[in-house]
Amino acid sequence: xxxxxxxxQFLSIQEGENLTVYCNSSSVFxxxxxxxxxxxxxxxxxxxxxxxxxxxxxxxxTFQFGDARKDSSLHITAAQPxxxxxxxxxxxDSGGSNYKLTFGKGTLLTxxx
Amino acid sequence: xxxxTQTPKHLITATGQRxxxxxxxxxxxxxxxxxxxxxxxxLQFLIQYYNGEERAKGNILERFSAQQFPDLHSELNLSxxxxxxxxxxxxASSVGTDGYTFGSGTRLTVV
Numbered sequence: 001x002x003x004x005x006x007x008x009q010f011l012s013i014q015e016g017e018n019l020t021v022y023c024n025s026s027s028v029f030x031x032x033x034x035x036x037x038x039x040x041x042x043x044x045x046x047x048x049x050x051x052x053x054x055x056x057x058x059x060x061x062t063f064q065f066g067d068a069r070k071d072s073s074l075h076i077t078a079a080q081p082x083x084x085x086x087x088x089x090x091x092x093d094s095g096g097s098n099y100k101l102t103f104g105k106g107t108l109l110t111x112x113x
Numbered sequence: 114x115x116x117x118t119q120t121p122k123h124l125i126t127a128t129g130q131r132x133x134x135x136x137x138x139x140x141x142x143x144x145x146x147x148x149x150x151x152x153x154x155x156l157q158f159l160i161q162y163y164n165g166e167e168r169a170k171g172n173i174l175e176r177f178s179a180q181q182f183p184d185l186h187s188e189l190n191l192s193x194x195x196x197x198x199x200x201x202x203x204x205a206s207s208v209g210t211d212g213y214t215f216g217s218g219t220r221l222t223v224v
Binding site for chain 2: 031033040041042043044045048088092099100101102103104105106
């Protein structure tokens with residue numbers, strides 16, 4: 001069973017601060033996805049990283065995939081209260097129609113105004 | 114609106130009962146996935162269907178079953194409910210490997 005460990009589990013910061021959350025696994029994934037989940041809603045896809053060492057930016061969010069494709073990080077610059085939510089990483093096992101995601105338990109981020 | 118519709122949004126039922134959760138995938142998506150989310154376990158994969166056929170099984174209890182119908186909607190049946198089955202149940206759909214689109218979930222409370 002492939003496991004994804006996310007850290008920290010909880011993070012509470014002030015508006016304007018920077019933060020990094022981590023997603024680590026002992027297994028190699030074909031790609032890795034990051035989702036954000038807000039209360040009462042399902043997770044929403046933010047980004048997919050595919051290539052080892054890949055860096056993707058989404059406004060103030062920077063995602064990096066480790067060289068060995070086992071780990072990833074999400075860095076948020078100048079966090080805003082609207083960034084509050086549960087950030088989930090998911091490792092992708094793909095094989096034809098058997099595309100399946102394994103999720104970490106998430107980092108619950110609170111950005112205080 | 115994500116395009117994935119789950120009903121009902123909330124469900125309160127007693128131990129020992131049976132419930133059915135319904136999911137309509139996003140138009141054009143052939144794959145449907147069911148996940149259970151609890152505070153201690155996170156998002157746990159239950160089962161996947163692709164175009165009506167079961168494709169992968171995860172940590173799904175024998176008391177739980179699912180199916181996908183010809184119109185691609187899916188139902189998750191939970192029977193002999195226990196207090197520990199209280200959780201959020203999410204359905205997601207996908208086409209290819211472009212990521213999942215999740216519904217808003219069904220919050221099940223077993224009392």
